[in-house]
Every structure is written in C-alpha cells, then in structure tokens.
Amino acid sequence: MTVLTVPREVFEMSTGVDLTLEARVDPSIRIVRIPFHSGAFTNDLRDWSWLRAHAPEVWNVLQARREQRSFPERAYGGWRPALEEAAVRIHRDHPVDLTIGTANPNVDFVPGYILSTEFGVPAVMDHRDAWSVDIYSGRRTVDPGSRAGAWERKLIGDAAEVWFVNQPIRDWYAQQYPDAAARFLVVENGYDEELVFPPRSRPDGEGLTFGYIGTISAAVPMQELVSGWALARRRSALVRAARMDLYGYLNHLGVPGANMVRSMDEFAENGIRYLGPVGRGEIARTYATFDALVLTFGAGRFITGGKVYEYASTGLPIISVHDPENETSRTLAEYPGWRGVSAMTAEAIADAFIATAEDAQKRSEADQRDARAFAARYSRTAQLAPRIQSWTSRVNTQPRDARGTR
DSSP states (O other), X not given: OEEEEOOHHHHHTTTOOOHHHHTTSOTTSEEEEOOOOOGGGOOOGGGOOHHHHHOHHHHHHHHHHHHTTTSSOTTTGGGHHHHHHHHHHHHHHSOXXXXXEEESSGGGGHHHHHHHHHHOOOEEEEESSOSSBOTTTOOBOSOTTSHHHHHHHHHHHHOSEEEESSHHHHHHHHHHOXXXXXXXXXXXXXXXXXXOOOOOOOOTTOOOEEEEESOBOTTSOHHHHHHHHHHHHHHOHHHHTOEEEEESOBTTTTOOOHHHHHHHTTTGGGTEEEOOOOOGGGHHHHHTTOSEEEEEOOOXXXXXXXXXXXXXXXXXXXXXXXXXXXXXXXXHTTSTTEEEOSSSSHHHHHHHHXXXXXXXXXXXXXXXXXXXXXXXXXXXXXXXXXXXXXXXXHHHTSOOOTTSOO
C-alpha cells in the first residue's frame, strides 16, 4: 500500500501531529510525502511577503485566486499538479490496482481521477466530510454551476464507488446525483479495536467521573452543557459528588472559541476540568479513568461525530448533549446505557445527567460487556471489511492489460 500525504512540517505548523499515532503505522505501508505550499499554513512571520504583512486583505484575495487556478478549493487547490505528477509516476513504476481518496481536502480525489481517466484504475471517493453540503445547517455550499460544482460532477461521474459516513449525507447526495446513486454507499467512521480497555476500578467513596474526549470546536454547545450539568449538581447528590473532565484540542488550530472562553469561568465551581489534548497512544488509558461519557457537538441532522464509535467501544454509559435530530441519535438508539437529551435546555440536560449518573453507579461488568458486544458492529474493521473484500475480489479477477494496469 502506498499513501500520498504532505510533509510532516505542514501538520506541525497547522493542525498538529500525534506522534503516538504515527508510531502505530505499519512499516509495510509506503508513505510518499508530496511537496505542499500554501500561505494558509505559513505561520512564521519572517516568511511573509511585504504585501501579506502590510495589506493582508489584498494578499488573501490574490492568494485565494492563485490557489484555486488548478483546483477550486481554497488553501489546497494548488496541490493538484504535484499530486497528479506523483500519482502517475508511482503508477508507472509499480502499477496501481485501486485508489481511495479521502476528503477533505477534496483535492485528495485528484490522484484517483487522473489514474482512472488515463489508465483505467478504479477510483473510490471516501467522503469523511461532505463537499457540497454544510452538515450543520443542511445548506448547499457549492453552486452546481460553479467550477467546484463542475469538478464534483466530474469526480462522482468517474468514481467506481463513493462512500459517505452516514445515511442522511448519502441520501442528500443521491438526490443531487440520481444517476450515480447506485454507486453511493455508507461506510461509517468506526473505532480502532486495539483501543478497547479493561473496566475501570473506582475506589470506594470516590465520586463518579464524567469524561469528554474530542475537539472542542466553536460549534460545541458548551454553555448549555455547563448549565445542564450545574443544574444536575443542584438536584442530585450523586452528580454533585461527581466531576467532569474535558480533553481535546481547542478548535482545530488550538485557539479557544468564544463558547469555551465564556464557560470556563464556571468550571471550578462546578467540578469541571479542562485537561488538554490526548495522544492516540494515551486514549485507552484516559477512557479508563471515566465512569460515563459526555458526547456533545453542534446541531445538524447530517452529523455523526467521529467519537461516537469510539465512545461506544468502551461499554460505558453515554449521555448525548446535542440536538436530538443529529444522526448520532439513530446510531446510538439501541446502545445499552445511552441517554439522549429530549431538548437542548438546562432542565432536559440535567435530567439526562442524573439518569446517566444513576446508570453509571450501578453499571456491572456484564452490562459493560453487553454494550461492547453491541458496539462491535462499529469497529473500523467491521465497517471497512465488506468493501475491502469486495474490491479485493474484483481486482483479483480483472487481468492486467498491456500497459500494466487492470
């Protein structure tokens, strides 16, 4: 397997890197780092031009135009030529049987498209994030008549399969592209089996610990979460004796949003601690400190938070503090020990916290095993295995042609 990605320093200067996760990459995987240059990720002021430093608004407009000449995606579009060149070179050196492009950014679909159109290599579009629909508002974000709309039609029209993370997003795309809908499949995010941990052993007399692990973005309803938790503490001695530990990055670039800033003043008085991000290698150990999990993110019927599956893998009670219409509510509806709020009000959130605390207090090892058994369907292997098996069979039954492709 060969993976195309950017140089490590791009991640170091933007979203950050998780060295504990990088250490888990199988040594048989060949990683090819393609040069990538974008002003959006040039954070050292010494590397800024005079125009960017003195007229940032003008520079931003000009930079956006430059970046989108090759591909209609701001900040990433300029990567297209380097990606295409690398894909063709790799294929000529060692013929590729199948490409899977994971987005976003959506320019990641270009290698598959070029190998499909020029060499007949089947391409899979793996949409971890939708391109044309805002998952929070449901609003279309790409005009069908725009260059981006034309590129999406071209990519989808050529793709052998298109994967989506949940049914609502898949159905939305099927309405936009009915002729291609038969090739649209749901492949959910899933969790990594090796992160499952042994049950927590809580000393007698120690209060419950509710935990959250995930990016604390500007969309997280932090004020509603804190208000509901505070009300639950006033109503319930069990919750009053508990604490809530929050782990994760503050937004995607490490800068706290107004929602977090406003809420932190109430943390100490309500037994809430923010403890920073957790490396993937420390995830299991961190989950082992919790008695119950808090799942919270922005509203939108297209949303299935990536942490949903990992949370379920623990077998712990889960409280969902988010819009009941989120797709997560369907995913977890039959999970043993899940509580969804009936409304995003302090009263409804407090009720759910109290019920979850009571469930956590009496949770047995057998209960946890049952919940984990339910969650097995959401392992990453369980989600990907059917598609891997299908494509392995298809690739192995197609003879190579004279060019070395299938």
